[in-house]
Amino acid sequence: MHRFACVRDYEEAARGRLRPDVWDFMAGGAGEEITLRDNTAAFGRVRVWPRVLTGVGHVDTTVELLGQVWSAPIGIAPMALHEMCHSDAEIATVRAATAVGLPTVLSAFSSVAVEDVTAASPHANVWQQVYIFKDRQVTASMAERAVVSGVRALVVTVDSPWMGRRHRDIRDGFRFPDGLRSANLSASLSQWADISDPVLHSRSAMDPSLTWTDVEWLAGLTGLPLVVKGILAPDDAERALEAGADAIIVSNHGARQLDRTTAALDALPDVAAVARAGGVPVLLDGGVRSGTDVLIAMALGAAAVLVGRPVLYGLAVAGEAGVHGVLTLLVDELRDAMGLTGCSVTPQVGPELIAPAGLFHPAARPGGAPGSSAVAAEQVAAVRFAKHAQVRGSERTALGLRLKQRYVEGASIRRLAEDLGRSYGFTRNLLAEAGTAFRGPGIRGKVATDDSGSVPLRDSA
Ligand SMILES: Cc1cc2nc3c(=O)[nH]c(=O)nc-3n(C[C@H](O)[C@H](O)[C@H](O)COP(=O)(O)O)c2cc1C
Structure with a gap:
């Protein structure tokens, strides 16, 4: 039997099972895919500095976030139409995540309606992703249905006034395979229920005139925590907090919007600093492919990560069992990374564990x-x-x-x-x-000190 040692093994296996244009849609990114490559490469620019003999007989990967307990700081990112990969679609994905103790963010464009997803996995931790559509009623209806279905948070994606230019899809003339539809969107009685042409659909349904006022509207709509997804700049993080965000997701939409935007990981530290000051957790998605990637994101300030494409790879390979395989692999790898860096609980994962490669x-x-x-x-x-x-x-x-x-x-x-x-x-x-030996008061203009208020000669900043 083929054994899967890492996410890349699932990726290779999934590629052979999907129609080439569906593969391109799923795996590809915007433009020349510079950012797509950079999302994963950014993790490779970081090196880990283990500590030893700290007593790691028991490693606990559990985290607490927005009052919820996750078995590890890993959730499933919202992705449209899981039926592209397997006929069991989101039912399989959510069952697998629930078995591993992890949350799923259901896409606004999920193949299966939220009511059916939560009915199939009564103990699931499901978050609902929404767009603020031109027709606000569609968004409001989706949010209400989420509340009734027992969803635990609302995620609003703010990086998509329209869909990015994806060269692979343009060359392929991509359309979703016949018969694929988003039951979740249809259940909100959208006049744009036909999403077979994703570009046309985004042009008609998405609202490019959105501003932060619209996020404030959504924040007041339900009692659910509101998570803002698609933040890269720290000043946008501040605006998200002002608009009522309970958490922020650093994301460039898996490099599917504008090519040459920053890698998600590179954007994380500054956004995390703003979020920390505002007292809200920050999550990251984009390029997470291993448990060590999760550790690195945490060391740079993420409370948790979301994983996108790898979950679809698992789904394409073996349905629920495949998603279960990918998620347990990531959790096992994280446990390994924590134990081998001397961390027995997640709060111990901090910035002292990492440095730029060098x-x-x-x-x-x-x-x-x-x-x-x-x-x-x-x-x-x-x-x-x-x-x-x-x-x-x-x-x-x-x-x-x-x-x-x-x-x-x-x-x-x-x-x-x-x-x-x-x-x-x-x-x-x-x-x-930190045990610093302080310098004595210096002579102005002569020695490197200003502890007495004088100007330092060798200030290195
Ligand atoms: C096939 C596919 C569909 C996606 N659909 C959505 C979506 O409906 N809503 C959304 O907010 N993000 C969507 N995303 C973006 C993901 O939520 C996430 O930001 C990204 O995939 C994370 O990067 P990763 O795939 O490198 O882990 C989609 C991504 C992919 C690959």
């Missing part, structure tokens, strides 16, 4: 080689904490070490505090906790 770990190398301060400055900048945000545990330790490194290299406490956006006292406390 020879040195900036946080662990006080007073290191020339050029190191630039890296450390970048990392401190990436952890810009808003005033009053709590900084605890491993995050606090890692931040203290990074500040210490820059201080040892000549940066002043005042300058570090400025970079951090926090008070002098807070910054000095972090330095003290």
